[in-house]
Amino acid sequence: MNYFDKDLTSLHDDLVNQKISATDLTKATFDNIDTTDADVAAFLNLNKDAALKKAAELDAQGIDADNLLSGIPVAIKDNIVTKGLKTTAASKMLENFKPIYDATVTKKVNESGMINVGKTNMDEFAMGGSTENSAFKTTKNAWDYTRVPGGSSGGSAAAVASGQVVAALGSDTGGSIRQPASFNGVVGMKPTYGRVSRWGLIAFGSSLDEIGPITRTVKDNALILSAIAGHDERDLTTSTKDVPDFAADLNADTNVKGMKIGLPKEFLGEGVDQDVKDAILAAADKYRELGATVDEVSLPHNKYGVAAYYIISSSEASSNLQRFDGIRYGYRADDTKSLEDVYVKSRSEGFGDEVKRRIMLGTFSLSAGFYDAYFKKAAQVRTLIINDFQNVLKDHDFIMGPVAPTPAYKIGEDVDDPMTMYMNDILTIPVNLAGLPGMSIPAGFSNGLPVGMQLIGRPFDETTLYKAAYTFEQATDFHKQTPNAGGKN
Template identity: 55%
Template sequence: MPELTQMTLSEVRKALLDKTVSAAEVTDAALSRIDATEPKVRALLSLQAEEAQAQAKALDASGPDATKPLWGVPLVVKDVLATKGVPTTCGSKILENFRPVYDATAVARLKDAGAILLGKANMDEFAMGSTTENSAYFATKNPWDLERVPGGSSGGSGATVATGQCYGALGTDTGGSIRLPASFCGIVGLKPSYGRVSRFGMVAYGSSLDQIGPMTRSVEDAARLLQVIAGHDERDSTCVNVPVPDYVAALSEKTDLKGLTIGLPAEYWDKGLAPEVAEACATAIKTAEALGAKTVPVALKLSQYAIATYYIIAVAEASSNLARFDGVRYGHRTKAPENLLDMYVKSRSEGFGDEVQRRIILGTYVLSSGYYDAYYHKAAQVRRLIRQDFEAALSQCDVLAGPVCPTTAFKVGEMTSDPLQMYLMDIFTISTNLAGLPGMSLPVGLGRESGMPVGLQLTGRAFGEAALLQTAQVLEKNVCATGSPTL
């Protein structure tokens, strides 16, 4: 048996049900790992150690329950998801003392499935960032190399899973915020199709782009977490009532890739890739071909417009969503305001960080009278063209494959000075959110130069998560293993 904290979610679940280990032992092992590694990695904004231990004890007292898919499994959730009675800060000072009165639907479903929630993961403030340096509290480090960033905005979720502090985490993805940290931290990350997972209780950034998804150490683990959180919820009208397939069962259907056609978008492979990223991803594609997959070149001609489109729509929606922070019902309120307007202005200006304020300004600008047509309306039109681009490409193949990011994890501080430069890191991931399609990051080895993990991105048809998971699992078993960081 591997060391307890290095086991996958699927392995530890089996050990728990077989009574090889108790929920208390698994929880204590995770908490010890957190104690030993957290001073260096800083993945967690809050830890609910006592509650977790009490819950584990209660679970052990009643005994394993195989009908609960996550019975006794310790997990972490990103601090953008509401957790009843437990701090939910979104990485922002404006929500420093906020304790929700309800659980997000995804969190409630984890709890119903028997999971133990250990803590809340660090993130870029309101999910705005690609490095987790933009948290108002502290920066999370990459467990593979503490001088590098874990990616973002779900960098705390990525780092905690890669470090072995827990068996899986929930992240959220508006433009790549699950896939990028998964890629940088060498784990599996899945952004579901828009409408697959309820967003109820997720603090909104870009409501037409946001999705909650699993971040795990194996593809099977991702399938198990998605199984629990996916499905209709009457509390989110955008969460579609489409049947949820049995993702775990789907995994055992395939042992090779015969009959699968993989589309390789020229725009994702052509230029600007770090040689080590191109090499690792190309090797994975060769492996797929050796396993029977057919590859075809496809075009996503509008890729060059995706970042501009995305940042107009995302900031517009953000400026509207963040208008609710007014110092009245929850969150920070300035001391001794002169009047109501002064209270709004000072509470918001003191509570929001720099990048959040920049995006609110930009979002308000593109929605303002005189600029709405040129920016927001135009971007919404281009968004439809981008979706059509994807539909055409996916009519020629079953999944699309390319790198998650042009580089491996970069050094701390490297991207903080120029906001536009940071936005450009999302080049391969944001189109998926604009089109509402599922996207996945699969580790495909370490970069030859940096020694840091490389992620291959698989993109599928809307609600085609099962096909993505099947493809990823066959590849996972056949590409050279990425391993885990030594920390």
């Protein structure tokens, strides 16, 4: 199955018209994975037996002609729990953890008729921007195997970009869907905070985490978000707002005429590669050509986002990860002589360096002598960032800009420099702090490597982002470009 030539609509038509069966499609997906994953290393665990069993059941009952997702294979990031299928969060701490329940999004995927083919690699506990922090393997960029795929949802993005699957789920705490989508030249959506249930997502930063889809096309992305979004009584942070059919208005009549777009001057400042700036400015010109207005705007507190984010997210991680103590479940160290030994050795051996770094930073920020100076101050900065976005989005339909300051960098290039790694998220982090929807779509190339454009919308206005992204996609051919294996682009 060549997923570079297919989208969800065409696959659905083939299934309904019996040009292909769900079983054939699922087998072909595993063939794709067998062919490419030795090089790409996108998957941690495959779900072959259960996936083929479900496909056979769907074939027996007949594909639902009214359900575009019925029989479609999908990959799921390995921090989203899956009943009976190992969920490790790419950590030694959970190396052998088999959940006894499904996350809400996993349940919705199953109910929609989609077929879970396996779990994708990631940075351990979603802490990182390159998928080099996985305890098990380093995923490669689909366009160049010497480069990172981004993170933490690098496995999901690389699986879609390399043609292994047509769609995958990721999670985004500070850019972890959008940045790997940008680095791999695919579409990634971080929905509004509260749009999708986090129940069953292994928590990193509870006020920042959000699950979203990664796909090759904008319409495919919209279809999957509609399927996984909605209120969940087990997650009290989910919104009770109705979930629209995000794909309903994506057709030949979709346009951006009359839309007002903000382009923050801070997004094109120092540290952003010239090729990235050129791609975004060219995209702004394209939007003007399509009938929109693009204004320069300002997000003055954006520059403080990284500092505020790493205090808030690390503080929340310190709290969320205290449950992994070697007692209840997860990794437990051998050769321990006391209860304190169990705690210290299990956590020392079970967590990787980046996770330990963030736990220590968060614990320090929450400590009695430093709470006011660090955590409280970061929360106040967060409010200033929210206010900046509100001021711009009062007068603009959405904000556009780069996803990352550079295209994908070399594996090993920045992994030993935490500050450089953290600054790579400077353009995506503020969106999580403000709880807004943000997405990445292909918008150009730099020396054969994809450059992503970020669209940021008002709360719960993913519909406008999809319309703007779809209009740009239909007017350009960046999404039609495909990687040549091994980096011969």
